[in-house]
Amino acid sequence: MRLFDTHCHLDFDIFDRNLESLISECRLLGVDTFLIPGTRVSAISKILTIQAQYRGVYVAFGIHPFFIDENSIDNLAVLDAELSTHHGAEGLVALGEIGLDKFSHVDYVLQKEVFEAQLRLADVYDLPVVLHNRKSDQVMLDLLDRYSIRAGVVHAFSGSVEIAREFISRGLKLGIGGVITWSSAHKVRSMVEQLPMEAIVLETDSPDMSPQWLKGEANTPKSVPRIAENLAQLKGISVSDVAEITYSNACELFGICDAQSSEKLGSDWL
Numbered sequence: 001m002r003l004f005d006t007h008c009h010l011d012f013d014i015f016d017r018n019l020e021s022l023i024s025e026c027r028l029l030g031v032d033t034f035l036i037p038g039t040r041v042s043a044i045s046k047i048l049t050i051q052a053q054y055r056g057v058y059v060a061f062g063i064h065p066f067f068i069d070e071n072s073i074d075n076l077a078v079l080d081a082e083l084s085t086h087h088g089a090e091g092l093v094a095l096g097e098i099g100l101d102k103f104s105h106v107d108y109v110l111q112k113e114v115f116e117a118q119l120r121l122a123d124v125y126d127l128p129v130v131l132h133n134r135k136s137d138q139v140m141l142d143l144l145d146r147y148s149i150r151a152g153v154v155h156a157f158s159g160s161v162e163i164a165r166e167f168i169s170r171g172l173k174l175g176i177g178g179v180i181t182w183s184s185a186h187k188v189r190s191m192v193e194q195l196p197m198e199a200i201v202l203e204t205d206s207p208d209m210s211p212q213w214l215k216g217e218a219n220t221p222k223s224v225p226r227i228a229e230n231l232a233q234l235k236g237i238s239v240s241d242v243a244e245i246t247y248s249n250a251c252e253l254f255g256i257c258d259a260q261s262s263e264k265l266g267s268d269w270l
């Protein structure tokens with residue numbers, strides 16, 4: 001059984017001391033593939049160092065809505081240059097984490113500008129996007145249409161089934177993580193129950209979004225197997241099916257591995 005953590009911030013300082021042992025422990029649990037999304041341009045070199053050091057680590061470059069500051073114009077130019085340098089290299093598989101967040105301290109108009117600039121880059125470099133979305137469904141859907149984004153993932157998706165359909169019909173996957181492990185998360189659990197498996201990829205958002213059993217402690221990709229178990233229970237299928245389908249979905253999304261193409265979604269679902 002192989003599992004893919006499609007969203008873990010292994011470049012964050014909290015992982016510096018134990019990254020090697022953490023990755024070994026993950027592999028023993030079957031979690032052998034990871035995507036580290038970028039949050040700011042100053043972290044790109046660290047992300048690339050980690051990627052070069054460990055098998056199964058893939059990366060994305062991007063400016064997260066919480067890390068936009070007064071240097072955003074310069075940072076966008078740096079991002080463009082880094083994408084141009086590393087485009088086509090095996091480890092760089094997406095543009096992200098980018099998006100819109102109504103709870104960010106950053107001005108929403110500025111967030112939109114930086115997000116749009118990065119969608120343009122995704123189009124230019126033909127990369128799937130890793131999206132961060134809080135309370136911005138419709139604005140985001142409109143922008144995805146305007147920049148003809150065809151592939152990506154809405155990370156930590158917790159919206160309604162109707163909004164899920166909107167994203168899926170645009171070719172996007174939905175990142176599902178620790179939230180479904182909380183018995184109190186009735187709305188999200190019932191939404192996930194109704195999603196087609198072909199649309200789901202697994203993630204932790206480590207060190208954030210702790211599953212219930214970590215009780216607020218820092219999250220790690222070691223949580224993926226138990227998240228997969230929770231998903232298997234919700235869907236009434238085996239954990240090995242969850243692993244196989246979500247791994248293949250992630251490979252298809254990022255254009256890596258020899259993903260067997262997932263079955264086409266039934267048009268009646270959409």
Ligand SMILES: [Zn+2]
Nearest residue numbers: 007037097205
């Ligand atoms: Zn994140």
